[in-house]
């Protein structure tokens with residue numbers, strides 16, 4: 001579904017990503033691990049097409065077609081969506097009105113309940129939500145938007161342990177399900193704590209460091225390696 005080859009990216013004239021190669025197949029869920037400032041969010045922002053992220057070399061293909069010249073809106077229409085780390089508040093737009101505008105009112109109640117957000121559907125999006133509530137709402141929002149490629153920027157940071165479980169299970173269930181047109185999805189998740197790995201059943205993990213993909217491997221083994229040896233390439237690799 002997603003093919004990234006030899007990707008180099010600049011932000012504000014500074015190179016932030018170097019020679020990234022990554023392939024994400026239909027139904028797959030991958031995680032990105034790496035120290036602060038290693039380029040994880042920049043990679044997601046470049047895939048999504050946020051302004052300021054300039055591809056200087058290489059390419060990103062979605063379903064075989066290059067994304068480089070497509071706007072954020074065009075990429076959203078193709079089926080690329082992101083659960084943001086720090087989304088804006090949207091006063092005047094209630095959660096239920098947002099779901100209705102997306103034609104997703106029928107699934108709002110059950111999906112809100114799964115993320116412990118039933119009491120939030122009449123509230124305005126993100127207005128007065130706590131940090132953890134925003135994270136849960138971002139997952140629900142993404143599901144209502146129904147993208148095929150789901151990008152999650154640190155979905156569990158600032159979230160209590162019980163709700164990490166709810167978020168992780170929702171990510172797994174959503175990513176493994178087909179979209180409303182019956183097409184398979186895929187997901188890419190940034191995680192620092194690794195807690196989410198207990199729930200999402202990721203297929204593959206990648207270590208990013210200094211804007212490069214340092215190593216890829218089996219998620220739980222790679223996370224254990226990072227816990228004892230830091231963000232390094234495992235010796236046997």
Ligand SMILES: Nc1ncnc2c1ncn2[C@@H]1O[C@H](COP(=O)(O)OP(=O)(O)OP(=O)(O)O)[C@@H](O)[C@H]1O
Pocket residue numbers: 011012014016034035036037038039040041042043052
């Ligand atoms: N708009 C920008 N202007 C200037 N520098 C930027 C911009 N966006 C990202 N960078 C720089 O690019 C580098 C990578 O940042 P990025 O946010 O992608 O890292 P990250 O791995 O997601 O970090 P964290 O784990 O702390 O969220 C950092 O050095 C950051 O300062």
